Amino acid sequence: GENVEQHPSTLSVQEGDSAVIKCTYSDSASNYFPWYKQELGKRPQLIIDIRSNVGEKKDQRIAVTLNKTAKHFSLHITETQPEDSAVYFCAARGYGGSQGNLIFGKGTKLSVKP
Amino acid sequence: DGGITQSPKYLFRKEGQNVTLSCEQNLNHDAMYWYRQDPGQGLRLIYYSQIVNDFQKGDIAEGYSVSREKKESFPLTVTSAQKNPTAFYLCASSIGPGTGNGYTFGSGTRLTVV
Numbered sequence: 001g002e003n004v005e006q007h008p009s010t011l012s013v014q015e016g017d018s019a020v021i022k023c024t025y026s027d028s029a030s031n032y033f034p035w036y037k038q039e040l041g042k043r044p045q046l047i048i049d050i051r052s053n054v055g056e057k058k059d060q061r062i063a064v065t066l067n068k069t070a071k072h073f074s075l076h077i078t079e080t081q082p083e084d085s086a087v088y089f090c091a092a093r094g095y096g097g098s099q100g101n102l103i104f105g106k107g108t109k110l111s112v113k114p
Numbered sequence: 115d116g117g118i119t120q121s122p123k124y125l126f127r128k129e130g131q132n133v134t135l136s137c138e139q140n141l142n143h144d145a146m147y148w149y150r151q152d153p154g155q156g157l158r159l160i161y162y163s164q165i166v167n168d169f170q171k172g173d174i175a176e177g178y179s180v181s182r183e184k185k186e187s188f189p190l191t192v193t194s195a196q197k198n199p200t201a202f203y204l205c206a207s208s209i210g211p212g213t214g215n216g217y218t219f220g221s222g223t224r225l226t227v228v
Binding site for chain 2: 032034036041042043044045046049089091099100101102104105106107109
């Protein structure tokens with residue numbers, strides 16, 4: 001089945017700097033890759049997603065890139081702000097044993113220092 | 115107001131007691147999921163249901179049970195067999211398995227053993 005690895009587990013940046021979180025996946029048939037942001041004690045919320053027929057997608061300060069050959073995708077946050085501090089989860093839609101369910105990475109705790 | 119509702123927000127369980135967590139959605143989604151989240155940890159899949167009257171075990175199903183008698187509802191029972199139930203429980207739904215859409219999460223139930 002699908003396996004998703006996420007790095008780093010923690011990331012600390014200064015306000016205004018960029019942050020990059022990377023994920024790799026194992027199932028070459030995976031075709032959908034969402035990113036979720038979870039603030040402390042709150043629900044995970046979808047912030048951006050990308051499908052396998054696209055290499056990059058951008059939404060204001062957030063962008064996601066996908067390299068299907070290498071089976072990895074990354075979240076890029078530019079001009080970070082304190083309100084970007086949260087745990088970020090990547091996910092991949094797996095097939096076969098995962099039956100089309102999303103498989104989540106273990107999360108990255110991002111801290112943005114003012 | 116469409117969405118997914120979990121109740122209660124906080125729940126306290128005594129040793130040896132079964133408790134049931136509620137999850138209701140009015141999004142007309144076919145698939146529903148239960149995840150467990152421990153402090154500083156990722157999302158671990160407990161059970162999922164891709165269609166009414168059918169459900170499957172996830173990675174950590176032992177000590178838990180579910181039912182899916184209605185499309186809108188997917189309650190989770192934490193039984194006395196679950197020896198370490200203190201955690202944050204998240205319910206999610208999606209249009210259907212294998213579709214290129216992400217999950218919508220509920221706001222969670224925090225369960226504590228007293």
